[in-house]
Amino acid sequence: MQYAMQHYLGLSEYHLRQKQQEYPVHYEPERLINAHLLVCGMSGTGKSYQSLRLLASAVQAGIEVDVFDVHDELHGIPGANACRYSQATGYGYNPLELDNDPHTGGVNRQIEYLLGLIHEVSPQFGVKQAMVLRNLLADTYALAGIYPDNPGTWQRNSITESVRKQLTDARNWQALKQYYPTLDDLKSYGKRKLTALTLGGDNKCLSALEQLTRHYKRLNALQGKYAKASSDDELDKLGKQLTCSKEHCTSSYAAFIEAMQSGRELEDMLKYDSADTLASVLQRLELLNAAGIFRANPPPFGNAPARVHQLKALTDEQQILLVKLRLRAIFERHKQAGATNSGTQLRHVIFLDEAHKFFSKDSSDIINVIAREARKFGIGLWCASQSPTDFPDSFLTNVGATLILGLHPSHWQMATAKLRLGKDTLKYIRAKEVVAVQLRVAGRAEPPFGNVIVG
Template identity: 85%
Template sequence: MKHYLGKSEYHLRQKQQDYPVNYEPDKLINAHLLVCGMSGTGKSFQSSRLLGSAAQAGIEVDVFDVHDELERIPGVTACRYSQATGYGYNPLELDTDPHTGGVNRQTEYLVGLLREASPQLGVRQEMVLRNLLLDTYALAGIYPDNPPSWQRDSITEAQRKQLTDARNWAALKQYYPTLDDLKSYGRRKLTALNIGGDNPCISALEQLTRQYKRLTTLQGKYAKASSDDELDKLGKQVNTSKEHCTSSYAEFIAAMQTGRELEDMLKYDSADTLASVLQRLELLNSAGIFRANPPPFGNAQARVHQIKSLSTEQQVLFVKLRLRAIFERHKQAGATRSGTELRHVIFLDEAHKFFSKDDDDIINVIAREARKFGIGLWCASQSPTDFPDSFLTNVGSTLILGLHGSHWQRATSKLRISVETLKHIRPKQVVAVQLRKDGMADPPFGNVVVGN
């Protein structure tokens, strides 16, 4: 790929020479690219030109568009994700590589994503979600310690409904479970755990738990009591509480039916905790991005995922799940012959909000390791200072289209760009470009005259 950026302003002004400046990823340290510019500086225009060049060169492209502004790129196919369209991807499909994939890997990845997107997700909710996922896989005959069981076919919602309506459970096990299966299983467990429901054993166990907590509190107060009157009063309360515990335990044992009641209580904590996890799953699924209805891209090599209709939380989860699928696919295909060949571009609009400080986050993994697999991570944002240093110091090419003056000081520190270079930027006319070529430790930014 060879993309024309513009003419070197230095050569044009000082030497009256037309010296072209091109983005050629195979000559850079990697194909990663950062495009920064405040609103009105031509960010969408320059991004569209770059993506059009990639598509024209036959490079596979996935664009994650948060503003619905990039669907008119020549050669691309766009799909809008929303509750109305119902297109999405099944998050329970597995990477079947015994070294990098499997049930445990996908379970931990999904729990981690939800933790990142929803900081309010507590430890107990994480435990319940993890157990829900493991049990849902087990119901489909997919087990963590049995790699051959990880291989299943993808299923659409229409196929799932047809098999479910026909009660063809054996045929269903040929496919990966879906988020609907996860929610259905969770609702069945919630029914069993509900206090006052049709399971007297669970009600008795909940009663026993409350009585035991009260006994523990009373015993703590008794140990700290000093006067005889207080000791006598607390002693009677302790004895009464012990009797209640004994009675509640007897009721629990008498009401046991399946023998799994205690295990379910330990795995799913309480009806309230399980209900809060199911509510979170319902909210995440409200936009349809986790429905088993693949978007109609067909054989399109360049795809635009329009995610404007999704909440920020849904956007983060969707993008990271797709990025992981892309990375794992190319990783299994192996490294490119040259180690610098660009075969897949991932473009993130408003990219800063998808980054995190976690080294194992899929975006950070791609930034570090994806070059040899032919993946270029292209990021667009209004400010370069919102990105972690680990990305800024390793990106192959950076384009500054125009920054607000309040960002200059941090930009000069983080990007090692001079104030003089920033002063010469004129939105839609002159940009600052840094190309990190092999053998150049820290190349300077140069001003480039662009055509609009």
């Protein structure tokens, strides 16, 4: 059963010092503009302790909790199950599962989302690589009978690695189509295409085309050099080689047309650019999934009310990918469930440790979407970090509660500008004893920060 959360923060220092009154201060998300929460404090100010107290209160109130723990320090929540993501444990989530809502989900939406995430963590991922990965994903879905223009094909079952191995070993391809494809299916298909591009398969024209392309590149390079220093003999020699290569490619294409069966052979040859590009895409997928975060092997959380995702063993790129994929799944689940009856009820807390690393300036980023839209669906985004200066203004101005546990003096000036937090308030913060708190109550004017003697 769920109850309205009321978390005791401490006593108002103003009331205690100036009026000799014990005035309790509570975090009550249903009374605030939203349930979003920011906890900031440098090392040694009690950030983990206060975070655990808040999370314990949420669980006690019957609220579902997902904690993304960068330092593996937040597993002491009553009733929580923790899972460590690493190469050794092999737990992960299938990134090819779809949101089957015909308005907000589907094949194209998932492909674009995955491409956007990979580009976010790998800016060097170029246009050609993105095109190749898009085609790989679309073809992998199509092989499973899942098509962008047919929402009736989007609904499939989730699969585990053990089930996939059992069906694959039995060569039960029909039964396999009842499930979403996995990253292993994507890589397997990509490797088959890479083999065809590298070896040419049974189509001699493919090898001829690659040879011709190399000659053209060499000719262009030579012509560039020729503008500065003439090299007629070498250019003549290359011209003869190029003519020979064109003739070989023409005859190969004639044989290729005769050998066509499906009519898609030429299209398949062109959509994967080159063996080098395809190989670099597959290599990037392997690197991003080195810790197994994309394996169809979900963590054993069971029915625990709180789930602690331990991310310490992952790289920053892997952490960002895992967190954003899970946040999107959480948001879509609650969005499909619909708005809460009150519009303010908190039913799911997402806690991000070192949260600033997951934010971006893209308005369509899932974290920014949750910050803007998740209130009515009962989601509270709780963020912990060493300083509020690392967050975008769009989040800082739209967070229901802010707790400042202690900032390094070098951050004071920017913090006062961003949060309208007076230096006197900052000056009287004492680590683990007095914190600065702002609670934005719905329907009231913007409140100032106040010092609270923590309990």
